Amino acid sequence: MQTLKGNGVCNGIACGKIFFINKSSVNIERKPANDIPKELNRLENAVTKGIEELEELRKKTEKSADADTAGIFDTHILMLSDDDFTNDIKSYITENKVCAEYAVSEISKKYVQLFRNMDNAYLRERSRDVADISERLINILSDTEYNSLTSGNVIIAADDLSPSETAGFDRGHVMGFILKGGSATSHTSILAKTMNIPAIINIGDALTPDYDGKTAYIDGSDGKIYIEPDTTTTEMLENKRIHEKMRLEELNKLKGKPNITKNSKEIMLFANITTSADVDRIIDNDARGIGLLRSEFLYMDRKTLPSENELFEMYKSIAEKMDCKPVIIRTLDIGADKKTDALDLPYEENPALGWRAIRICLERTDIFETQLRAIYRASAYGNIYIMLPMIISVDEVVRAKEIIKKVCSDLKAENIPFKEIPVGIMIETPAAAIISDKLAKHVDFFSVGTNDLTQYTLAADRQNPHLSKLYTAHHTAILRLIKLAADNIHKEGKWIGICGEAAADNELLKLFIAIGIDEFSVSSGYLLPVKELILNTDLTGYILPNELNI
Ligand code: PEP
Ligand code: MG
Numbered sequence: 136m137q138t139l140k141g142n143g144v145c146n147g148i149a150c151g152k153i154f155f156i157n158k159s160s161v162n163i164e165r166k167p168a169n170d171i172p173k174e175l176n177r178l179e180n181a182v183t184k185g186i187e188e189l190e191e192l193r194k195k196t197e198k199s200a201d202a203d204t205a206g207i208f209d210t211h212i213l214m215l216s217d218d219d220f221t222n223d224i225k226s227y228i229t230e231n232k233v234c235a236e237y238a239v240s241e242i243s244k245k246y247v248q249l250f251r252n253m254d255n256a257y258l259r260e261r262s263r264d265v266a267d268i269s270e271r272l273i274n275i276l277s278d279t280e281y282n283s284l285t286s287g288n289v290i291i292a293a294d295d296l297s298p299s300e301t302a303g304f305d306r307g308h309v310m311g312f313i314l315k316g317g318s319a320t321s322h323t324s325i326l327a328k329t330m331n332i333p334a335i336i337n338i339g340d341a342l343t344p345d346y347d348g349k350t351a352y353i354d355g356s357d358g359k360i361y362i363e364p365d366t367t368t369t370e371m372l373e374n375k376r377i378h379e380k381m382r383l384e385e386l387n388k389l390k391g392k393p394n395i396t397k398n399s400k401e402i403m404l405f406a407n408i409t410t411s412a413d414v415d416r417i418i419d420n421d422a423r424g425i426g427l428l429r430s431e432f433l434y435m436d437r438k439t440l441p442s443e444n445e446l447f448e449m450y451k452s453i454a455e456k457m458d459c460k461p462v463i464i465r466t467l468d469i470g471a472d473k474k475t476d477a478l479d480l481p482y483e484e485n486p487a488l489g490w491r492a493i494r495i496c497l498e499r500t501d502i503f504e505t506q507l508r509a510i511y512r513a514s515a516y517g518n519i520y521i522m523l524p525m526i527i528s529v530d531e532v533v534r535a536k537e538i539i540k541k542v543c544s545d546l547k548a549e550n551i552p553f554k555e556i557p558v559g560i561m562i563e564t565p566a567a568a569i570i571s572d573k574l575a576k577h578v579d580f581f582s583v584g585t586n587d588l589t590q591y592t593l594a595a596d597r598q599n600p601h602l603s604k605l606y607t608a609h610h611t612a613i614l615r616l617i618k619l620a621a622d623n624i625h626k627e628g629k630w631i632g633i634c635g636e637a638a639a640d641n642e643l644l645k646l647f648i649a650i651g652i653d654e655f656s657v658s659s660g661y662l663l664p665v666k667e668l669i670l671n672t673d674l675t676g677y678i679l680p681n682e683l684n685i
Pocket of ligand 1: 325427429468563583584585586587588634635636
């Protein structure tokens with residue numbers, strides 16, 4: 136047995152075979168080839184198998200997703216059938232007398248570089264496709280079960296994962312994530328929590344592809360990984376699993392109870408979701424609404440923007456499933472680590488401080504209007520709210536509301552039914568908290584995004600594991616900003632929630648309730664633990680720390 140240690144970001148014990156992805160990013164060993172015709176033959180067989188796999192994937196995706204997504208596989212098939220690419224690999228094998236895997240990885244690097252240096256943005260993007268098909272070839276050549284993701288339980292291992300890679304995993308088979316790097320408030324970690332999948336990050340160089348294919352248990356509560364555990368350890372982990380199950384049964388008894396503290400303050404306890412696939416789970420965990428639909432996930436991992444109808448169908452199905460409960464749809468918050476190939480966004484040195492979220496929507500009004508039309512059309516089927524991300528000024532709110540007004544008058548002229556929708560904003564920037572008195576005159580509600588508010592206030596990148604000690608929502612500056620905003624917002628008779636990860640922080644919850652936070656929105660797995668905390672909170676005689684009074 137071997138053990139590794141990282142930081143757990145989503146509790147729970149999971150067991151499965153380790154599946155190391157992004158293998159082509161690790162250096163492929165340069166093995167000499169004595170039998171060149173054999174290597175060439177291996178390559179040809181791998182190309183044929185790769186094309187077959189892609190055709191199969193294309194068929195599957197066509198049935199389960201849209202034609203655009205399935206079209207990605209067409210591009211891959213075309214590239215893999217391209218003689219220039221395969222002939223280059225063959226020449227490399229022959230000239231350098233090396234194994235096929237090594238030749239693929241070297242030629243792939245050359246092509247990736249070639250595409251990356253192109254002026255045309257579309258062609259630049261093809262570098263990723265080259266990397267994808269090369270990885271497929273290497274996996275086939277090294278006899279890796281590429282499709283093991285669809286058979287049996289797997290623990291995904293990687294250097295790091297992008298949010299879109301994470302969102303794409305089959306939840307029926309992926310039991311957990313273990314990452315070399317990562318940070319607790321990256322969207323990959325947040326997704327693990329939303330999907331309620333045990334995850335461990337920051338394992339460091341100890342996590343190597345050598346573990347690929349080995350059976351492992353991972354424990355998200357203490358960040359430990361047990362590779363090929365002995366019988367005693369397996370028993371200990373299975374016992375822990377039983378205890379977790381018993382704890383869950385206790386928590387399940389809270390379902391249906393009103394979210395009221397011991398001193399009679401009623402709290403709204405809502406859930407954070409990324410897609411309609413999350414809705415059943417949050418309803419089952421007693422969510423009284425959706426406090427944050429991260430709508431940008433429907434724009435990621437695809438080459439074209441979603442159509443108005445596609446968005447409408449998704450929002451409608453969520454609104455209907457939630458019955459009359461509030462569904463807060465945050466408008467497109469693309470940018471920083473949430474990237475999409477569907478938008479030709481320019482390269483930026485500091486993307487978190489760059490052209491993202493509402494800044495894009497106010498310039499690309501075509502994209503914003505499409506999303507708003509879909510939201511308003513879906514409003515006829517439930518209780519939808521709109522929330523604007525990354526606000527820093529009253530002017531942005533006024534401009535966004537003008538666009539909303541135009542969308543409403545267009546729909547009216549087209550006789551399309553819709554309801555009045557409350558419009559709120561996120562407090563994710565120090566600016567929004569500081570001018571919350573002004574903003575409160577223009578919107579109906581607020582939600583604090585502590586993930587970004589913390590990074591922008593403390594100048595500490597939420598993605599950077601080296602800064603994890605500096606990056607904390609417990610900092611007095613963050614708590615002061617939240618209190619300032621709550622006071623200002625309540626003066627205008629509006630409500631304020633928290634939808635960042637700090638909403639589920641058991642050390643902060645009492646303080647937040649004392650500050651006057653009206654709503655908490657958390658990932659599905661935290662709904663019942665936070666509910667328990669709310670029910671046990673008693674503010675009688677509680678005095679706010681003096682340092683929060685400014
Ligand atoms: C936040 O910033 O706290 C937030 C909820 O938004 P996101 O994590 O998607 O940036
Ligand atoms: Mg944010």
